[in-house]
Amino acid sequence: MSTASKLFEPYQLGPLKLPNRLVMAPLTRNRAQAGMVPGPLAAEYYSQRASAGLLVTEASQVSQQGQGYQDTPGIYSKQQVAGWRRVTERVHARGGRIFIQIWHVGRISHVSLQPNGGAPVGPSAIRAKGKTFVGGTFTDISEPRALALEEIPGIVEDFRRGAANALEAGFDGVEIHGANGYLLDQFAKDGANKRTDSYGGSIENRAKLMLEVAKVVASEAGAERTGIRISPVTPSNDISDSDPQPLFDHIVDGLNALKLVYLHVVEGATGGPRDIAPFDYGALRKRFNGAYIANNGYDFELADKVLNANDADLIAFGKLYIANPDLAERLQRGAPLNAPDKATFYGGTAKGYTDYPALGEAAEAAQ
Secondary structure, eight states: OOTTOGGGSOEEETTEEESSSEEEOOOOOOOOBGGGBOOHHHHHHHHHTTTSSEEEEEEEESSGGGOOSTTOOBSSSHHHHHHHHHHHHHHHHTTOOEEEEEEOOTTSOOGGGSGGGOOOEESSSOOOSSEEEETTEEEEOOOOEEOOGGGHHHHHHHHHHHHHHHHHTTOSEEEEEOOTTSHHHHHHSTTTOOOOSTTSSSHHHHHHHHHHHHHHHHHHHOGGGEEEEEOSSOOGGGOOOSOHHHHHHHHHHHHHHTTOSEEEEEOSSTTSOTTSSOOOHHHHHHHOOSEEEEESSOOHHHHHHHHHTTSOSEEEESHHHHHOTTHHHHHHHTOOOOOOOGGGSSSOSSTTTTOSOOHHHHHHHHO
């Protein structure tokens, strides 16, 4: 394994100098405390992984209505901001750089999580086939209601406030979650969006909410500290679009006009096949002047190949970061990787969260 790989070269991301091109992808772990506040374990978890070029946190809801799973952290209350501040302080003390991913799940939720037990919201009243995680188990997603036109500015404002809170909590930037069948993706894709008003029908109308959110977040946090994640062809959470290429060409043109610092792209099916549907990711890279973060199924060899071909600037790793807090060092040294324990991905305590050993710890344990 070559230690001369571009993966280990520094990269200037807006105002941040990244020591390498590894990004820890956002990973939902369902371990927030009462009030959806990230606790001491979260501070330990992220600080352990501070050697990544950039950490992106688990998705954090911008409102109670935006929550879709139990024990996911928020970024809308003072207590949540304080909890996240402890995380960013620990990461910065270890020399790391950290963005928060902010989301609204839209229709992928359950009445037990919603304000006053109400229905989840989406672009249209179309129930997604799939499960959410509540009460310690996977449960059918609840029937949603369509957002009224007059409610949409409030959603945009929730994202703006989330960005403002993120800066108050000490984050280096904000990643907008526009992927994986959650609210912004639901509005963009015609499988979930059957609206006949100014947010439905044409590509321009369906893309509008994602671009409006990107505009307010960038105005709040600074475009140089704002990224976005998209997933053009993933079927996650029962999402689909009849013609994703022109849709995402348009979306990326709009994001580029806002001068966002990066575009984080899930290539293929999230956590699944990269070749699930034809799509020209290179076209998105050409349309976008900021950094392109490639994601989905990357190992060292694929990352090295893609970086050398200049098909991406940064590579996001997900499951590998769950089990390997020092992934950058392991890959650079050609060291063996810890295997992730899927049974501890969602919910629980330190087991399968903060107890994966780094290289030095593994050596000590073996003696």
